[in-house]
Amino acid sequence: MNNHTESEENYIKALYYLGGEATVASGALANRVGAKGPSATQAVRRLASKGLVEVIPYKGVKLTLDGLTLAKHILRKHRLWETFLVEKLGFGWEEVHSIAEQLEHIQSRELVEKLAEYLDSPAHDPHGDPIPQADGKIPPAVGKPLQQFPQGSSLKVVRVEDAGTDFFTQLDLLKISLGKEYTLKSVSSFDFSIQLQAEEGESFWLSHSMSSNIYAISL
Amino acid sequence: MNNHTESEENYIKALYYLGGEATVASGALANRVGAKGPSATQAVRRLASKGLVEVIPYKGVKLTLDGLTLAKHILRKHRLWETFLVEKLGFGWEEVHSIAEQLEHIQSRELVEKLAEYLDSPAHDPHGDPIPQADGKIPPAVGKPLQQFPQGSSLKVVRVEDAGTDFFTQLDLLKISLGKEYTLKSVSSFDFSIQLQAEEGESFWLSHSMSSNIYAISL
DNA sequence: TCAAAGGTTTAGTTTTACCTAAACTTATTT
DNA sequence: AAATAAGTTTAGGTAAAACTAAACCTTTGA
Structure with a gap:
């Protein structure tokens, strides 16, 4: 089995x-x-x-239940490896997915648990996605999409959807990464684009399709 | 290709x-x-x-030449992963082989090179075997089998053959590991077993089949 | 409701990668 | 030099995993 x-x-x-x-x-x-x-x-x-x-x-x-357990275990491995690739080897978050797709198939219970320990048993991967735990439990998915925040709110980016290479490239260009804090200055009622303001004063606009893949918590 | x-x-x-x-x-x-x-x-x-x-x-x-290049690249990956498993994740040297056999097939040039860098571009794996370098060059295999040392010589263990689980278990039992130093006290002319003496005075006998898989350099 | 459209499954083919049994080479021995 | 033993290849079969073309359900629209 x-x-x-x-x-x-x-x-x-x-x-x-x-x-x-x-x-x-x-x-x-x-x-x-x-x-x-x-x-x-x-x-x-x-x-x-x-x-x-x-x-x-x-x-x-x-x-089935067995299938579900297996699925979560594979996802656990995938996200642990992603974490390893980013945190330890210094990969960018857009590069790790395809490598983790290979690594997730490595079979060794002991390896998975030693890897988790080495990474300090993380609850979330570099994209902010929850990592299923050894017992099968899944930590809560944090954050809400940017659109759901009212104007003027202070927020912290905690998660991004894996929406493909171009999306990540754009994030890098805008210097958006997990943990960054912004004030939501305004929301266009025409195209639902969003204006963010960083601590250091720079502000910029995000299209609806960008912002709907970015999740944050309010501060 | x-x-x-x-x-x-x-x-x-x-x-x-x-x-x-x-x-x-x-x-x-x-x-x-x-x-x-x-x-x-x-x-x-x-x-x-x-x-x-x-x-x-x-x-x-x-x-062929292509085949040879590929072989060395696979061996490079195998030994880098073994090094990672032992040095970073804390595996024992007997456990790593089967896991590295899976990891060696992961395809990503960038991963290999980032891993090598993360491990400080090692020339030898945890068993002391040379790791083929990115350019295909292979560092020299170090050490000679214990039998080739004369009585009374001081030596340092630098390499062990991958002679199966039982061999490694026996090494652990005798607390032999890479870098350890001994004096070769005597060689039995009957069964070619060898008597080693550690710094702290304890001395013990090694069978011929054990000692022929252990390589050392003289001090 | 009945027929076309759309999605799903069956049928039959291909490639990789293994197997056993039989045929074939090569090497050894008398 | 011929016979036998040992090793290698061919022949034919199975299973996983993909494909295309054809048959088959389901749903939807006239």
């Missing part, structure tokens, strides 16, 4: 990403893993025979 | 281990990777079609 291929793990991860414990359509699953429909149907059958998912033909797929 | 499967990399690694640049019999190769003869024949054909090896049927297989 403990030996899975990379492909299997990728399907499990995708299932978790798309629906958590809910039912997912095979087309969406195929799409997520970058395969065509029939490949997903077939893969899902293999997973079902290992007791990781339940399938209702023409209806959808759902993770 | 830069995209290889894990299986392919395992065959390349085995070929390098068994013969370096020399010709290797397909049976020995199969044996090393834990497969049967026909699997090796087939695998070797795939490698040949990618220009990584040259085959003479019924005679043997040999790495």
